[in-house]
Amino acid sequence: MKTEHFTTLPGGTQASPVTVGGQRMTIAEVAAVARGARGLCLSDDAEFQRQIRAGAAYLEALLADGGTVYGVTTGYGDSCTVTVPPELVAELPLHLTRYHGCGLGEYLSPEWTRAVLVARLVSLAQGYSGVRWALLERLQQLLAEDVLPLIPAEGSVGASGDLTPLSYVAATLVGERQVRFRGEICDALPVLQSLNWAPLKLAPKEGLAIMNGTAVMTGLACLAVERAEYLTRLCSRITALASIAMQGNPGHFDPRLFAVKPHRGQIECAQWIWEDLASQSQAEQVRLQDRYSIRCAPHVIGVARDALGWIRRDVENELNSANDNPIINGDEEWVLHGGHFYGGHIAFAMDGLKTAVANLADLMDRQLALLVDSRYNHGLPQNLSGASGPSAAINHGFKAIQIGASAWTAEALKLTMPASVFSRSTECHNQDKVSMGTIAARDCLRVLELTEQVAAALVLAVTQGIQLRFAESEPMLTAACAAFCQEIRQHVAFLDEDRPMEHDLRRMVAWIQSRTWALYDAAA
Missing domain, CATH: 1.10.275.10 (Fumarase/aspartase (N-terminal domain))
Known part of the structure; x- marks a missing residue:
């Protein structure tokens, strides 16, 4: 029963x-x-x-x-x-x-x-x-x-x-x-x-x-796919808010532009950002072309979304397989000896996914670097400092957070070395070609963790930037973006005077990892 x-x-x-x-x-x-x-x-x-x-x-x-x-x-x-x-x-x-x-x-x-x-x-x-x-x-x-x-x-x-x-x-x-x-x-x-x-x-x-x-690598791969899928959505929302904070050109995400380069994930991502920027149609356009970390964001995030299609297919096939040895059929009464324990599909999928995810970290790190630099953020305070008056001289806003995000990004990028090419001969050369799938899966989860930390830093930065940009006017945000910013503010207060941000960042990382905030349509 x-x-x-x-x-x-x-x-x-x-x-x-x-x-x-x-x-x-x-x-x-x-x-x-x-x-x-x-x-x-x-x-x-x-x-x-x-x-x-x-x-x-x-x-x-x-x-x-x-x-x-x-x-x-x-x-x-x-x-x-x-x-x-x-x-x-x-x-x-x-x-x-x-x-x-x-x-x-x-x-x-x-x-x-x-x-x-x-x-x-x-x-x-x-x-x-x-x-x-x-x-x-x-x-x-x-x-x-x-x-x-x-x-x-x-x-x-x-x-x-x-x-x-x-x-x-x-x-x-x-x-x-x-x-x-x-x-x-x-x-x-x-x-x-x-x-x-x-x-x-x-x-x-x-x-x-x-x-x-292959249960360890496959179980971990399932968790990695779920986290990566959510990160692509979060990166899209963050990109839209970064564009608004820096008065970017929404035309970079026009559906007509993406119709002529029909990668599905790229089109999907651009459409999300375009919808988030709907409130910017009447905003003043300050430049013809934004820097690549804004303008080309769909081209970066879209790669990850398209990769998730075949990665999800291969992980679910491995999950729903008999992957031990030997294989036994009780009805037809046969035993066959093979190598279904070999985790090659998971290894390659996780090596690919960690590269796609690390590129998201690199993208967000670049966006954060633009936001904190008064030479490129189009009028926002240096380091997004919220301090005013005489104390502004001794406040440094997001300066150290940007350094931290750069460190997390560098570590994520370092881990993209494919594990699957490091096969070793083991067990008296019986296992003379092995997959390294579990190492690849663990690497991927670590890259995801580091990328979620970069995302946490950027979420706080774009929220700070939006508040600074519209300090004296009504925020020009869609309902979805406004609700998103309000949700962040329930977790972390505006940064005016310098304060230790570790616990704020940890709250943001936990919030991201919980995946409780709905982003765009239902998960693919």
Whole structure:
């Protein structure tokens, strides 16, 4: 029976759970479960459950008949030529989980960990991994009770999948290592016992099925796509406000101009900015052409939006795939050995996305540099200082914030070196060409974080610039832009006298990352 888990949202409404089994999972659904906005349940479809059980039953029958299956009756990787004695087959999965318990680095956040659990569950639910229904149920229960394996971020080369980080998921299932539970880091076994869960005894292929896949890189990629999509919208709104603050030329975004260069994302972005600048049609035009960071903003943001199309396609295909090895079909009774654990599509997608996102950081850094410079901002105070009178001489406004944004941008740009080209030969040259997909995904999330910090700085700067520009007149803003500026002012006050801005910036970063402010139409 399908157990319903409804998540209560602000205002008392309930969000229906995401269902796993018999249907494609979307990036948006993974992200919603990861941030706690929706629950997750297994489908009660009889055919889905039958297929899962058929795979496990066929594998069990094959082993009983003396069949040979990689990682079940043999060693792993280069040790695939080593035959495991029948009396030790049942112990092999536990050895696999234990010797891969060597991850290092920071631990994945709760949000990232949930995304990983969802990605692994969705892959196993394709029905080609030979795992038992009980294993799917336990993964779903981990998410329902928010029992989160403590997963080190470093140690995966992205083939044979995310072995080391996913070993921490397998270890939790058997009651080993540590978990996050109710705000604390605890040993896994007492947490399982407190929930009246018996530790699982992994069936012969289940350790490999959990670990030998792309769930870490794919879960993180889902979160990266969601954040990047929102950033493209935010950059469009910020560009419009920067143009207004500096009395830019709205004609740069005229739909007739973009009709002759029909990149879809570029047209979409230009249209958003054009609509935001509708109130500027009667404003005085002070120059024929703005600098590139304003005039060419759709050409920069549009690249990211168009890239998100194929990136979303490839990430969702990986998410909804069987990506372990070997692949088992219980109905047709065959086992095929391959390399579906290879994370090449995710690696390339994340390398591409981090480059597109870093370009957004660079664009916004340039816009901020224009805004704070009285030589280029067309009459705004130097450094956007809001101070007046004698104290104006000792106030420096956004000077240091611009320096900080430049540093964050430089770090984001530095991280665009593609991870996927740094393949290493590992595991006695069995894994002699690997994807580095998990490193690419982690890099992309770091680039996103840095770019969100640049965006936070620019959001404050454009809001300051708008207030300074219209200090003695009614602001010439569309309703959407006016509401946006009012929202910012609810979080951060106008900067008149110098003050430490760290906590203001942190509030803005958190606001951006929450993605609670609707921008333009519904998310693509």
